[in-house]
Amino acid sequence: MMMRILILLTSLLLATAAVSAPLRIKITEGVVEPLPFAAPSFIADNAAGAEYAKALADIIAQDLTGSGLFRQIPEAAHISKITSFASPVQYSDWKAINAQALITGTVSGSATGQITVKFRIYDVFAGAELGKGLRFTGSADGWRRMAHKVADVVYGRITGESGYFDSRVVFVSETGRKGARKKRLAIMDYDGANVQYLTDSASIVLAPRFSPTGDRVLYTSYETGFPHIYLLDVGSVKRKVLQNSAGTMSFAPRFAPNGKSVVYSLEQGGNTDIFLMNFSLGKSRRLTNAASIETAPSFSPDGSQIVFESDRSGSQQLYVMSASGGSPKRISFRDGRYGTPVWSPRGDMIAFTKQNKGRFHIGVMRIDGSKERLLTASFLD
Structure with a gap:
């Protein structure tokens, strides 16, 4: 007992x-x-x-x-x-x-x-x-x-732990009748109060991410007909596109812990790799180069490592690499397909989604892939 x-x-x-x-x-x-x-x-x-x-x-x-x-x-x-x-x-x-x-x-x-x-x-x-x-x-x-x-x-x-009540949530608000749904970028207090809309409904917006200081938001928009990453200032609601080179699609952005750079996925010529952009320089650097789909990157809390998903082994799995690039190490080995990894704030765990035998799960594991534990099991997680 x-x-x-x-x-x-x-x-x-x-x-x-x-x-x-x-x-x-x-x-x-x-x-x-x-x-x-x-x-x-x-x-x-x-x-x-x-x-x-x-x-x-x-x-x-x-x-x-x-x-x-x-x-x-x-x-x-x-x-x-x-x-x-x-x-x-x-x-x-x-x-x-x-x-x-x-x-x-x-x-x-x-x-x-x-x-x-x-x-x-x-x-x-x-x-x-x-x-x-x-x-x-x-x-x-x-x-x-x-x-x-x-x-x-x-x-x-x-x-003895930091509180989280003075925090805000950035999300995609979907409203309207069926067949005419509108998607807008919005923020609110953690408890649902003080909702503020940041974009209109002229184009589809996806996957918003707050900067570490909460004053900027990265998100993906189909404004041009193809997905590209935008950076928005919450105070002024001014925004700019970060990457929109011809023939490319960019998505799945995440801020570095210091807020000075962004890691994201770029599709070009049928191949998707992970890139790192320094905001002050405005230049991107390729971190992976494989004939596979590399996406959903997430920094470790200290900014030294990146976890991401890739199908380079033949199925969707999780990998960890240095934030400067290099040879990734696979950390998921059980049955099923793994995706959307996120490093925990303490740095000792990685959360992920998983599909296995028609079921969807949310789970956690140690950063080396050990001690995997599934927290949910349904058809919608």
Whole structure:
């Protein structure tokens, strides 16, 4: 029987030095019990802040709960009522309802349309505050993003991992009736809010990718009738084509981790290879040269290696090579066809799609191809 693991902040704060250090949770087996936390409505310092006090706390709680690692204790169950940001915390009241973490905050607004959010994070069982002087200031129009930033800090202080709530998703939006569907490039907050369209529906767009800094997007468009790669600035929505030489098709772009170059596939004369383009130089360099289809390249987090798919062995398989080119090494050897590999942020795993015996899968493996594990099995993955 698997051991149930209850995450306790107390055990992470036994030493005095640990109070200000990032908390790290390592789980080797068992089931994670979501950490109970309380996030009362923030206190409004003035009338301008009253509009955002409850909404901020609600978004923060939704972010944390949605991660699966936290469980919110309803405000109706709270014994203590936070009426002042400066008041001492009554730890016994929060322990009584089994809250292991407490998040309190205050928000104030200004005549210039700015808001300031101050917040505190407490380890209830240890009776300790996890950091002091936590605050964000920004435009009131961006209050949702400010809430996501607070949630990122809370997530990081408790888990030791970087939060992901203040992130956006770039995607292809498809709307309209059957037979007249429109595809547009769009971005939104990670939780689906603040959708913004970046292109019109005049041409098909595919496979958008954010730059590491989130200010640019690479995507493939059929604007000329053939697929070519475009680079779009999110702020200005200005774009430019990166590669449109006559008789070629370019697709499957991905940024390098430093954002200074792009790796992509180029089809010319019936052959598809992987190329690398440096943005500042505007020149491309061939990385593979084989009589096969080489596509879906993805950088390792440190930018030193590239994983891609190729049918050079006779079937669709995964290969790893140096980011400067050279001899690729095959890493997939089990039954089936492998595709669309993506390196994990930690650099220790590669995710992929797989087709085998009429079934579609999403799986992961070590970067050397070992420890392959299929996560899904259906006809649509």
